[in-house]
Amino acid sequence: AQSVTQLDSHVSVSEGTPVLLRCNYSSSYSPSLFWYVQHPNKGLQLLLKYTSAATLVKGINGFEAEFKKSETSFHLTKPSAHMSDAAEYFCVVPDDMRFGAGTRLTVKP
């Protein structure tokens, strides 16, 4: 069975600084991987997805993620955080649709 581990339950950054949200997966083969975002009191929205076409995936709102098979990772990054990025972020392997525990991103002014 596949699963994901989000290594940080909470990440706090200052506005304008880089964001790194970590996700590791366990699988015997290259999976598809998604990142979803959930803003406060809002529904979940797809941020980006990896489906083996390219290892560096660009998503909405300036986020991107790089699939690294050697590290079994799919970390989410953004060069410069904005206040509106404050939200809960979830990594998920679509084949079994089990979500990671989520990482809450706080952006300080």
Next chain:
Amino acid sequence: GAGVSQSPSNKVTEKGKDVELRCDPISGHTALYWYRQSLGQGLEFLIYFQGNSAPDKSGLPSDRFSAERTGGSVSTLTIQRTQQEDSAVYLCASSLVASGGLNTGELFFGEGSRLTVL
């Protein structure tokens, strides 16, 4: 409809009562999922329906929880004899499933049903 529709959006009930939560997926989506999100927690997988296959019920927390999907479309999640720990937002999602049965498609979520058990 254009998106996944869930009802009711809010439900307050007394401990011990039964509740039913409804999900109307996007037309044509063969896969349907139920998740539970407790306050400040991640998404807990509950159950998965795919076409006419037997549902994956491995996430249901107890036998008080059940779900059905009629005609491959609308789904109802039923919680019997509700307890206070059942209070949460129940999210439904649907997606297309690629050939071969592997789900590589985007999940589309409803707004959720917020259940409060007093």
